[in-house]
Amino acid sequence: MRFIHITDTHIGPTPDYALRGVNPYRALADLVDQLNALTFDVDFILHSGDIVDDFTEESYRTARTLLEKLKRPVYYLPGNHDDAKAMQRALLDIKRPKARYDQVIRSGGVEVITLDSRGPLDPGGLLLPQQLQWLQEQCKPKGDPLVIALHHQPVHLDSYWLDQGGASWEAGRFMVLKNHTEFLEAIKPARKRLRGVLFGHIHCAFQVVEQGILFASAPSVAMQFYSWPDQQDPIISEEPGGFNVVTVNEDGIIVRQHYLKRQAISS
Numbered sequence: 001m002r003f004i005h006i007t008d009t010h011i012g013p014t015p016d017y018a019l020r021g022v023n024p025y026r027a028l029a030d031l032v033d034q035l036n037a038l039t040f041d042v043d044f045i046l047h048s049g050d051i052v053d054d055f056t057e058e059s060y061r062t063a064r065t066l067l068e069k070l071k072r073p074v075y076y077l078p079g080n081h082d083d084a085k086a087m088q089r090a091l092l093d094i095k096r097p098k099a100r101y102d103q104v105i106r107s108g109g110v111e112v113i114t115l116d117s118r119g120p121l122d123p124g125g126l127l128l129p130q131q132l133q134w135l136q137e138q139c140k141p142k143g144d145p146l147v148i149a150l151h152h153q154p155v156h157l158d159s160y161w162l163d164q165g166g167a168s169w170e171a172g173r174f175m176v177l178k179n180h181t182e183f184l185e186a187i188k189p190a191r192k193r194l195r196g197v198l199f200g201h202i203h204c205a206f207q208v209v210e211q212g213i214l215f216a217s218a219p220s221v222a223m224q225f226y227s228w229p230d231q232q233d234p235i236i237s238e239e240p241g242g243f244n245v246v247t248v249n250e251d252g253i254i255v256r257q258h259y260l261k262r263q264a265i266s267s
């Protein structure tokens with residue numbers, strides 16, 4: 001089974017919306033063209049959150065004008081820049097949206113659990129007790145190969161601003177999934193069939209192996225951050241946007257990063 005992992009498109013209400021010197025709409029338009037031109041089979045596309053930049057239904061409608069051109073099914077989970085209910089209404093046509101948007105996708109003999117990890121204090125992440133309970137129930141030792149996806153990073157990444165929060169940020173603000181220890185406990189029983197935990201949010205591609213589990217992020221489609229060891233605050237990188245191609249099978253997982261051509265900084 002093979003899918004594309006995309007993340008952090010940060011679309012605004014209008015196509016000319018600018019985000020820190022880039023045009024997210026143009027970046028997503030490029031991505032859509034590239035994904036539609038892929039010459040290999042892909043089962044679906046998974047978006048790991050920050051679909052829009054400003055929580056509004058208008059921005060989801062703008063994003064939709066591009067995302068609905070994709071030729072494969074797209075699954076979404078919300079990030080800290082998303083409003084889960086607005087996302088369900090304006091992007092997915094769900095009439096009675098849920099407050100927390102978790103789902104299980106079954107495709108090609110693989111199970112993919114997506115989690116809504118939005119925390120009470122932006123930009124941090126938190127899973128609610130009932131979500132952890134539900135996750136634990138899903139993470140039985142036996143079953144199909146499993147992938148778990150969420151927006152916030154559930155591991156430390158050896159970069160001060162990602163692990164502790166930016167040095168210049170007000171107290172209490174942080175980037176990580178706060179209850180990552182409980183998350184790891186919940187998923188541990190499924191370790192033998194768990195092929196990887198995928199995330200977005202940090203606008204940089206990372207690979208971490210902790211307790212024998214692979215944790216991997218995709219680059220943002222729109223704009224990247226540097227996250228060097230000891231770096232105290234986020235710094236915008238000039239690296240281009242991109243996506244990951246993820247292949248999952250009985251033996252393991254292959255995560256391949258691909259970068260888009262970098263757009264000129266303007267608008």
Ligand SMILES: [Fe+2]
Pocket residue numbers: 008010049050079081201202203220
């Ligand atoms: Fe983001």
Ligand SMILES: [Fe+2]
Pocket residue numbers: 050079080081123151200201202
């Ligand atoms: Fe985020």
